[in-house]
Amino acid sequence: MPKNFDVVVIGGGPGGYVAAIRAAQLGMSTACIDEWKNEKGGPAPGGTCTNVGCIPSKALLQSSEHFEHAGHAFADHGIEVKSLSLNLKKMLARKESIVKQNNDGILYLFKKNKVTFFHGRGSFHKSGNDAHEIHIAGATEEILFAKHVIVATGSVPRAFPDLPFDEKLVLSNTGALALNEVPKKLGIIGAGVIGLEMGSVWRRLGAEVKILEALPTLLGAADAQVAAEAGKQFAKQGLEIELGVKIGAVTVGKSDVTINYADGKGTAQKAVFDRLIVSIGRLPNTEGLNAQDVGLKLDERGFIAVDGECRTSLPNVWAVGDVVRGPMLAHKAEEEGVAVAERIAGQHGHVNFNTIPWVIYTSPEIAWVGKTEQQVKDEKIDYRTGSFPFLANGRARALGDTTGFVKFIADAKSDEILGVHIIGPSASELISEAVVAMEFRASSEDIARICHAHPSLSEAVKEAALAVDKRALNF
Numbered sequence: 001m002p003k004n005f006d007v008v009v010i011g012g013g014p015g016g017y018v019a020a021i022r023a024a025q026l027g028m029s030t031a032c033i034d035e036w037k038n039e040k041g042g043p044a045p046g047g048t049c050t051n052v053g054c055i056p057s058k059a060l061l062q063s064s065e066h067f068e069h070a071g072h073a074f075a076d077h078g079i080e081v082k083s084l085s086l087n088l089k090k091m092l093a094r095k096e097s098i099v100k101q102n103n104d105g106i107l108y109l110f111k112k113n114k115v116t117f118f119h120g121r122g123s124f125h126k127s128g129n130d131a132h133e134i135h136i137a138g139a140t141e142e143i144l145f146a147k148h149v150i151v152a153t154g155s156v157p158r159a160f161p162d163l164p165f166d167e168k169l170v171l172s173n174t175g176a177l178a179l180n181e182v183p184k185k186l187g188i189i190g191a192g193v194i195g196l197e198m199g200s201v202w203r204r205l206g207a208e209v210k211i212l213e214a215l216p217t218l219l220g221a222a223d224a225q226v227a228a229e230a231g232k233q234f235a236k237q238g239l240e241i242e243l244g245v246k247i248g249a250v251t252v253g254k255s256d257v258t259i260n261y262a263d264g265k266g267t268a269q270k271a272v273f274d275r276l277i278v279s280i281g282r283l284p285n286t287e288g289l290n291a292q293d294v295g296l297k298l299d300e301r302g303f304i305a306v307d308g309e310c311r312t313s314l315p316n317v318w319a320v321g322d323v324v325r326g327p328m329l330a331h332k333a334e335e336e337g338v339a340v341a342e343r344i345a346g347q348h349g350h351v352n353f354n355t356i357p358w359v360i361y362t363s364p365e366i367a368w369v370g371k372t373e374q375q376v377k378d379e380k381i382d383y384r385t386g387s388f389p390f391l392a393n394g395r396a397r398a399l400g401d402t403t404g405f406v407k408f409i410a411d412a413k414s415d416e417i418l419g420v421h422i423i424g425p426s427a428s429e430l431i432s433e434a435v436v437a438m439e440f441r442a443s444s445e446d447i448a449r450i451c452h453a454h455p456s457l458s459e460a461v462k463e464a465a466l467a468v469d470k471r472a473l474n475f
């Protein structure tokens with residue numbers, strides 16, 4: 001017996017589950033279909049982010065940072081750790097339990113908000129009437145009719161040509177988060193966000209890590225000063241990053257992987273690794289949607305083609321998150337999901353792409369919002385900058401973590417904040433102040449005149465804003 005809904009969401013990642021909750025909050029009958037399975041074959045909503053992305057990676061980053069700190073960082077505080085050992089099994093079990101808490105939390109939220117959840121794969125089918133017909137295959141077999149459909153099917157890791165992931169020796173993010181022993185030599189192709197975060201985890205736990213990056217510069221999307229500081233800090237930690245490489249033949253043996261490559265100078269090199277992570281970007285996931293059959297258009301790169309408000313080529317079919325253009329970030333997916341639910345309800349949902357923060361959870365953390373100095377220069381904007389090092393911040397000294405700085409970029413005439421770049425302790429949290437400020441189109445003077453608690457890391461944000469006008473007080 002077909003079921004009718006106002007809104008059917010396909011995909012239960014951060015884009016889809018949040019869209020479903022918001023649609024239900026707005027009084028629409030809503031269903032969410034997600035196919036992710038836990039190890040027992042049961043539902044595991046939350047998508048890439050919850051299952052093999054944001055959440056488990058941050059759990060392992062935290063655990064591995066504790067391990068590294070216990071090894072050396074506590075001695076300064078007068079805390080002596082006599083013997084230190086790693087129980088990787090327990091560390092991974094902790095990560096899994098955090099994932100499960102998040103899966104269960106989403107199922108609870110669905111119940112609370114009266115979202116009907118279906119476990120299985122949803123696909124479009126030609127319908128005889130105005131409603132969209134969605135078939136569910138998998139644990140649940142159902143046919144749904146929907147006035148509106150939101151596609152939030154996310155993304156999948158991009159494999160290196162002719163090097164499929166086996167998740168034993170050649171790992172995607174899934175395998176990289178579940179290694180049951182610390183490899184002696186870990187190779188990583190791609191010094192992007194995953195390469196740096198996962199490289200940090202396994203280096204802290206004892207692996208010798210080499211990252212091979214095709215581009216001649218590290219973190220090209222970040223402000224150049226931040227990227228330079230990051231490169232310096234990673235090198236100090238022993239995270240070896242080779243830039244400007246060209247990967248040649250890759251041979252997968254019984255227990256190792258050999259990579260032939262040309263280094264930045266064009267010299268032939270060979271490296272043998274126990275495990276290889278391939279993190280060279282992600283691809284939109286439209287497999288199994290039956291998009292072609294119903295005329296749902298994809299763009300030339302395989303993303304679902306949408307307009308600025310996430311409308312697809314089909315009437316009342318919307319798409320959000322990693323499966324459409326724009327940054328592949330969980331919070332971008334969520335914002336689009338909420339905005340679409342509100343548009344369906346006749347409201348004016350909107351997403352400001354200029355104020356989406358970026359965070360890389362390495363140590364030091366890296367976070368930014370808005371334009372880099374390279375961008376404002378290229379755009380010929382007259383600008384001023386102000387920077388403040390954590391070395392001059394009392395709270396950072398008390399923490400024992402004085403790496404990095406905060407940097408403001410402001411319009412020279414209006415003083416409007418154009419970008420804020422942070423590398424250092426708690427950058428992931430500090431960036432929110434800059435996001436709020438930019439959303440309200442604040443000037444650097446506005447931040448400089450706001451009282452910040454003392455002693456706090458956030459004082460470095462205020463001081464960097466003061467520095468735009470060359471009147472930092474503590475540096």
Ligand code: FAD
Pocket residue numbers: 010011012013014015016033034035036045046047048049050052053054055057120121122123152153154155173194285287288289320321322323327328329330331332333
């Ligand atoms: P997804 O999370 O990919 O969810 C899509 C869901 O749809 C999946 O559950 C999938 O199984 C399901 N699905 C697909 N097709 C169908 C179908 N036909 N029927 C039913 N279900 C279907 N972003 C951040 O902002 N911060 C981070 O710290 C961060 N860390 C990351 C770490 C790693 C290792 C990785 C890989 C990614 C990370 N990301 C991070 C990116 C983030 O995970 C994605 O941007 C986010 O998950 C996108 O959300 P989404 O809802 O668009 O898609």
Ligand code: NAI
Pocket residue numbers: 189190191192193194195197212213214215247278279280281282327328329358359360361
């Ligand atoms: P990425 O786009 O961040 O980095 C890929 C890197 O691989 C780039 O530096 C690229 O130049 C390099 N590369 C591509 N082809 C190569 C080749 N043939 N040889 C060597 N290097 C090559 O992609 P990544 O790390 O796979 O992550 C995917 C996405 O997941 C990110 O773009 C991000 O949106 C999201 N993510 C976000 C996180 C966060 O917000 N903290 C954490 C992890 C992932």
